[in-house]
Amino acid sequence: MTNSQRDQTLDQPADRPMLSVRDLTVAFPTAKATNxxxxxxxxxxxxxxALGIVGESxxxxxxxxxxxxxxxxxxxxRSGSIVFRDTELTALREPAMRTVRGSRIAMIFQDPLSCLNPYYTVGDQIAEAYRAHRHGVSRRQAHRVAIESMERVHIRDAARRVNYYPHQFSGGMRQRVMIAMALSMEPELIIADEPTTALDVTVQAQILGLLTEIRENTGAGLILITHDLAVVSETTDQIIVMRHGDLVESGPVEQIFSEPRADYTRMLLDAVPRIDDAIDDMRTLPSSAAHETPTEGARL
Ligand SMILES: Nc1ncnc2c1ncn2[C@@H]1O[C@H](COP(=O)(O)OP(=O)(O)OP(=O)(O)O)[C@@H](O)[C@H]1O
Ligand SMILES: [Mg+2]
Known part of the structure; x- marks a missing residue:
């Protein structure tokens, strides 16, 4: 069952938000001041x-x-309200929150290596993460899920590569592994925090394309966090721009790009090369230089 079907069976109006954040305040209180x-x-x-959250470091x-x-x-x-579907997340205790994390909301971070254990194969790690959230699943079933998830993120020859260790993959492929791990849980919402920042621009475009494909195929929601407006232009429909903890402006992607209201947004827009330009640059490269692009995993 896809998430959109799930919405219908729950009789939720289509326009009701899946995630609603209100008055969220995060602070680091010290003896002297609350930062x-x-x-x-x-x-x-x-x-x-798909929502992009954009802003400087x-x-x-x-x-x-x-x-x-x-x-x-x-x-x-933290204070304020965070309602996911019908659940006020700020009211959940840790065991309930742990169920939400991973199995309903998945996170993908900038540096897959820091999330992967170098001593275990990627297949074992996907399978164990899966088993941790799905009671009664055998190792064999979980291994199957690991292979299927790797196939879903277009890792070719997944049945063999499921036995590889993280260091045997390139950066882009490791990020695919992390996305596969997230996908194996069939999350309703994926939060990706700078998922492509460490990758070169052509691999970045592939990973963003993959996130869009996943969204279309599964109906999952996406929050994409980036300092780079170019990254959200193709991948999200709404953007919020943040600066110093404040929301500077928000709106549909086209509107933010064509009629930015805040000077700060204009500055961000001026500062970034468009990802489409980078893709165009890539197309004009001599074929030897562009060779790795469509088959980035072929490096293995
Ligand atoms: N453990 C901490 N103690 C005190 N302040 C912190 C701590 N962690 C983060 N901060 C502060 O919180 C603010 C927001 O940090 P945050 O990591 O959300 O920024 P960001 O927008 O994700 O930046 P980046 O693009 O660099 O990832 C920063 O000013 C940071 O210094
Ligand atoms: Mg950050």
Whole structure:
């Protein structure tokens, strides 16, 4: 059953947000002062929607996503409301939150290596993560799921590569492995925090294309966090722009790109090369230089 079908069976109106954040404030209180790093942030994500959160370093993007997942660093406090489907996440205790995390909301981070254990094969790691959230699943079934998930993110020859260790993959392929791990849980919402920042621009475009494909195939919602407006232009339908913990402006992608209201957004727009330009550049490269692009995994 796809997530959109699930919505219908639950009789939820299609326009009711799947995630509703209200007045979210994240702070690091100290003896002397309370350092607020996210101030009264509010936004909605419609079912199956894709929202980009954009802003310079330190603007509070990661703290926002970690607050949603209740994974803030020690010492941080959060207030406000975070409603996911019908559940107020801020009211959940840790065991219930752990069920949401991973199995209903999945996170993908910038650096897959920091999330993967170098001593276990990627297949074992996908399978174990899967078994941790699905009771009564045998190792054999979970191994099957690992292969299927790797196939879904277009890792060719997945039945063999499922036995590879993380270091045997390129950066782009490792990010595919992380996306496969997230996908194996069939999440309703994927939060990706700078998933392509460490990748070169052609691999970046492939991973963004993959996220879009997954969204279309599964109906999952997406929150894509990036400092780079070019990244969200093709991948999301709505954008919120943050600076110093404040929402600077929000709206449909086309509107933000064609009629940015805030000077800060205009500055971000001026600062970035368009990803389409980068793709055009790639197309004009001599074939030897472009060779790796469609088959990035062939490096293996
Ligand atoms: N453990 C901490 N203690 C105190 N302040 C922190 C802590 N972690 C983060 N901050 C502060 O919170 C603010 C927001 O950080 P956040 O990581 O959300 O930024 P970001 O928008 O994700 O930036 P980047 O693009 O660099 O990832 C920053 O000013 C940062 O210094
Ligand atoms: Mg961050």
């Amino acid at each position: 607020e790093v996210v101030h009264h942030l509010s936004f909605d994500l419609p079912p199956g929607g 330190g603007s509070g993007k990661s703290m926002t996503s970690l607050a949603i997942m209740n994974l803030l660093p020690p010492g941080a406090t």
